[in-house]
Amino acid sequence: MESDIQRYLNRLLHEKRYSEHTVNNYRRQLERLLAFCHDAGYSNWQQITTQDIRMLIAKRHRQGASPSSSALQLSAMRRFLEFLLSEKKITVNPAVGVRGPKKAKRLPKNIDVDSLNHFLDQMPEDEPIEVRDKAMMELLYSSGIRLAELSAMDIDDLSFSDQSLRVLGKGNKVREVPFGNSSKKVLSLWLKERNNFAKNSDEKALFLSQQGNRLTNRAIQQRLAHWGKKLGLNDRLHPHKLRHSCATHVLESSSDLRAVQELLGHASISTTQIYTHLDFQHLAKTYDAAHPRARKKKE
Structure with missing residues (x-):
């Protein structure tokens, strides 16, 4: 043996x-x-x-x-x-169908509200690429969309009248999500700059590279990592971190899990429930700081 x-x-x-x-x-x-x-x-x-x-x-x-x-x-x-x-040493594999213990769901990392607001506020808007990159980050944080959903977005998916996005999510399911005033402002600036990037009038992609092509997932990841490092974020900045931050901050403010489920495009509420753990952490910190009987006595 x-x-x-x-x-x-x-x-x-x-x-x-x-x-x-x-x-x-x-x-x-x-x-x-x-x-x-x-x-x-x-x-x-x-x-x-x-x-x-x-x-x-x-x-x-x-x-x-x-x-x-x-x-x-x-x-x-x-x-x-x-x-x-x-090798014909056995006639059946006894391990087939055996399942191991379930892995504990990892809590998504997010950036706290003040740090994220400060980061986005200090993003420059002097150069066209800066405007484009800020528009992408504002949209990721404002709407909680996925990286693939952002890169696949076309100009026609934007509606400024009601500040909404038409998003093609997993399983080719279409949903509409809102975006905020900060996103609206910088998106308006980007659409003016976009004309200088577009080499082909038939190109419908919302976010373009300097060559006039639709930005790839990898390119978007690299741009976010670049700005995170340049502007001094402690952790690497990536699209999912902005998505998680959006979900966490909305849940902390509203406690409406169903709304967050719709926003993120989760097929099952159980997927969204991971954020309730984050919400409880927020609640516990608030409680410890605010409740008179929760404060630790000085020794």
Whole structure:
């Protein structure tokens, strides 16, 4: 059984070109599997059952392994057993269909209101590219749209009369979202400058490169990172951070989860509920600062 593991690891290293680090991670997981087989008195791989795989994952989880570590363990065993299946050492892969512990949802990072307002207010508007970049950032923060939704936006998707955007979201679902006065102001400036960027009258993209083409997702990411660094933000600025900040700040002010769901274009309210954790953090800080019985006494 040890030789089967070594053959598999050699294949990963020399044929599949996996890194030594990855192969060593797999080695540790498969050594745990081998130790389990020895303890159970198994003499061949065919004796391993689906219940054994579940027990192994559950045991590691109880010992404090993170969901990511459990996922790695499960993946290593599943792929190794798939290898044994191809070698006809087993007739069925007992790891197929076994699920590891769910990963805890990460709380999105956001920028606090004062810092973000200060950042956007100090954005220059002297050069056409500065106007364009500020318009993109104002729109991302004002409406909470995704990066792909911003890059796909056409001029016709803008409505200044009611300050709304027509957004083509995931699953080709169209929604309308509002944008604020700050966005309206800088978008108006950008549309005047855009004519100098457009090389082709048929180009409908709202945001253009200096070559007159629709800005790509990557280009937008680079422009935001550039301004974040230039204007002294502590963390790297990216489109999702502005989207998360929009959602968080709206929820903190309104507590209307359904409205935030509509704004972000989430198909399920459960996706939006991650922001309730952020909202509670805000509430807890406000409570600690404001409630007379919550203040810590000086020692």
